[in-house]
Amino acid sequence: MEPLVFDGVGTVQVYETGGKLKFLDDKITKVTLQLQFDWQKVMGGDSGYAFHYTAQDLADKASIEIPRYSDILAELSQGAESEKGTVNFDETEQGFLDATNGYTLKAPAKFGGTLVATSDKVYLKDKDTGKLTELTRAAATPTAEQYVITADGKITSDSANDGKQIVVTFKWKKENATRSMLSGKRRPKPFKLVHRFSLVDDRDGKEVPCQLTIWKALGGGTLDVSQERKKPTSNTLSLEIMEPDITPENPNGYAVEIIFGI
Incomplete structure (x- = not known):
């Protein structure tokens, strides 16, 4: 496929481990996924180059920035308990x-x-x-x-x-x-995240459907419930990517998947 410029935001969908839709928001301001792979050099002899590299643990980073509050967001990011x-x-x-x-x-x-x-x-x-x-x-x-x-x-x-x-x-x-109730012993539950967005193909100007799926993630980050005059708050949901289960929907057990309709 031709290279694309990432400049879309789109919508975020969060699903419980059983597949039930938990959260949906189309007013997000930023979705970040930074994939990182590091090596440890194994040195020996007189050469200034390593003769072997040992793979380190993956350091992928993902986060979502949302400029409004919801009790579901408190559950996902902080492990809060919600009730009506x-x-x-x-x-x-x-x-x-x-x-x-x-x-x-x-x-x-x-x-x-x-x-x-x-x-x-x-x-x-x-x-x-x-x-x-x-x-x-x-x-x-x-x-x-x-x-x-x-x-x-x-x-x-x-x-x-x-x-x-x-x-x-x-x-x-x-x-x-x-x-929304927050315990000192709280812990968020794992979930599946889908970021559905569209990009523009600069070659022909057509819209390209795209999707980012993190099959199993754990929430964290900062839930901002402070108030300041004339200034809206912004919440950052940091995601820890986990090794997912093998399922009929994800038979190869991929942790992250990015698809493009082109």
Whole structure:
């Protein structure tokens, strides 16, 4: 085949060892595969050249750069455990006590969640010093040192606190949410990676379908969940290439395969 210039990105597919599709992303920014073969020289006599070379362990390097987070990516790169279910969020809000309507918490309604009972704490905030004075929860008819909160998050207090600024800390819960859990004993599981992309044949300008397959890989690298203003994060999934099993799909037990539709 004619030489091709590698300048495509394409999509990445990750399959579990049983063949089930685990991860698919078409917004990757970089896929790297650097194949490396090294020798150890065996010297002897007076010559400056080696008379034998002993092959060293293969040092192939592969990585994927992805500019967004997913719980599946956390599983692949860090061995995280993911689950769907009900989760609690820790929230803080600031507002003012209206003489008629008090103050109603915004986060539960905004995100379709519900307030966790008895998780709330309310503080009066001094407008000059910023000092916080904690109020005590009451069942009904609060004094100036107390507040009442309903199940939907409406807070009221004594008329002496009308117009005053409050700080509220509370928990709210949401069903059918996603949780990524990372243990100190975590370890990623092996997977098969397929990088499907296309290149352009400079001879005739036609698109050439290409595919990189790493038959058995182990994840690692840096999963970046930090936040910085006006700067997106980028995650690097480093791959350790492993010796694969011999299967009907890979009868020769190749570790890496690159195919070109030309």
